[in-house]
Amino acid sequence: MSTKDLTVHYEGRECYHIILTTDFSLLTSQLEKAVGEDKSKKVCIVSDSNVANLYINNLKEILENAYPIVETFVFPAGEQSKNIDTVQKLYEHLILNHFDRHDFLIALGGGVVGDLTGFTAATYLRGIDFVQVPTSLLAQVDSSIGGKTGVDFQQYKNMVGAFFQPKLVYMNMEVFDTLPKEQFANGMAEEIKHGLIKDKAYYEYIRDYSNEIKEKNPETMIELLNIGCNIKRVVVENDPKEKGERALLNFGHTIGHAIEKLSDFGLYHGQCVALGMVAAAYLSCKKGCITKEELLDIEQTIRLYDLPIRIQGYDKHEILQTTKSDKKMIGNQIKFTLLKEIGNAYSDLSLTDADLLEAIDYVLN
Ligand code: GLY
Numbered sequence: 001m002s003t004k005d006l007t008v009h010y011e012g013r014e015c016y017h018i019i020l021t022t023d024f025s026l027l028t029s030q031l032e033k034a035v036g037e038d039k040s041k042k043v044c045i046v047s048d049s050n051v052a053n054l055y056i057n058n059l060k061e062i063l064e065n066a067y068p069i070v071e072t073f074v075f076p077a078g079e080q081s082k083n084i085d086t087v088q089k090l091y092e093h094l095i096l097n098h099f100d101r102h103d104f105l106i107a108l109g110g111g112v113v114g115d116l117t118g119f120t121a122a123t124y125l126r127g128i129d130f131v132q133v134p135t136s137l138l139a140q141v142d143s144s145i146g147g148k149t150g151v152d153f154q155q156y157k158n159m160v161g162a163f164f165q166p167k168l169v170y171m172n173m174e175v176f177d178t179l180p181k182e183q184f185a186n187g188m189a190e191e192i193k194h195g196l197i198k199d200k201a202y203y204e205y206i207r208d209y210s211n212e213i214k215e216k217n218p219e220t221m222i223e224l225l226n227i228g229c230n231i232k233r234v235v236v237e238n239d240p241k242e243k244g245e246r247a248l249l250n251f252g253h254t255i256g257h258a259i260e261k262l263s264d265f266g267l268y269h270g271q272c273v274a275l276g277m278v279a280a281a282y283l284s285c286k287k288g289c290i291t292k293e294e295l296l297d298i299e300q301t302i303r304l305y306d307l308p309i310r311i312q313g314y315d316k317h318e319i320l321q322t323t324k325s326d327k328k329m330i331g332n333q334i335k336f337t338l339l340k341e342i343g344n345a346y347s348d349l350s351l352t353d354a355d356l357l358e359a360i361d362y363v364l365n
Pocket of ligand 1: 142143145146148242246249250
């Protein structure tokens with residue numbers, strides 16, 4: 001079986017590797033390269049109640065062969081745990097177990113685990129090493145790469161955080177044996193997004209090979225993720241702190257986040273991103289950048305992965321208001337990612353409320 005290894009640079013230097021492989025057999029040797037050969041380090045695996053049930057014992061056993069002390073910290077699964085209280089509990093756990101700056105954390109889980117563990121690592125003792133072991137497709141292709149860490153604050157998503165790079169991102173394709181269907185769709189929404197904003201051939205591959213991809217066999221997943229993660233790698237290398245190009249990754253997320261919020265997180269992130277991508281593609285079509293046929297092609301591709309393209313039961317003005325309370329505003333003007341063409345996105349600052357209402361109306365139809 002093939003293993004892929006992508007190198008991510010940060011500020012002009014090699015920073016960390018993304019390993020795509022089929023089991024955990026390379027983990028300890030990769031850790032040695034990433035956090036150093038010192039085997040007296042303590043490790044704390046941070047996970048949530050869902051993922052811990054599946055993998056934590058196996059991972060702990062593997063790590064215990066290499067490190068003398070392997071601690072675990074498990075918190076209840078779900079967005080409602082992504083807050084300062086959980087971070088505080090993790091700080092306490094690390095203090096009580098005498099973790100110092102030469103020890104490290106492993107985030108075993110999806111986006112919530114990765115973001116929260118990364119934020120704790122960024123701030124505990126002013127920064128200790130951490131490693132991402134993403135177990136959802138969404139975390140693999142998106143949140144584990146690029147060093148965005150953070151937690152929600154009150155009703156505001158990802159409001160408190162830091163850019164803090166992991167030492168290693170290790171992806172084991174075995175997670176697809178247990179990944180729920182809707183979680184797979186969540187990740188595919190981000191993969192479709194990567195194709196639409198940066199790589200037409202990748203978009204076409206996702207569109208034309210949906211049957212193979214949905215079988216989720218390890219070789220196919222490595223191929224798919226290798227390209228998807230590489231797209232994200234290039235974007236975050238060019239613009240690590242989201243001053244420009246990285247904002248293109250928000251394609252579908254502006255209206256998508258508003259719907260997600262109004263659904264009280266009852267809809268999955270990928271479902272909301274899918275709806276947001278339809279709205280953004282509609283606006284790209286209205287501006288004459290993509291054709292009507294291409295808009296329909298995008299909708300068809302989204303549907304292939306069991307993601308919605310229309311939704312009922314929401315008020316368009318409420319979606320607009322929530323969209324505008326998003327933090328991606330420049331003054332009173334919304335910053336919106338649109339497609340110049342399939343595979344090439346840009347940031348648009350010219351959209352009016354009427355444009356947005358029309359696009360929202362389109363997905364509410
Ligand atoms: N998930 C978007 C980003 O990493 O910038």
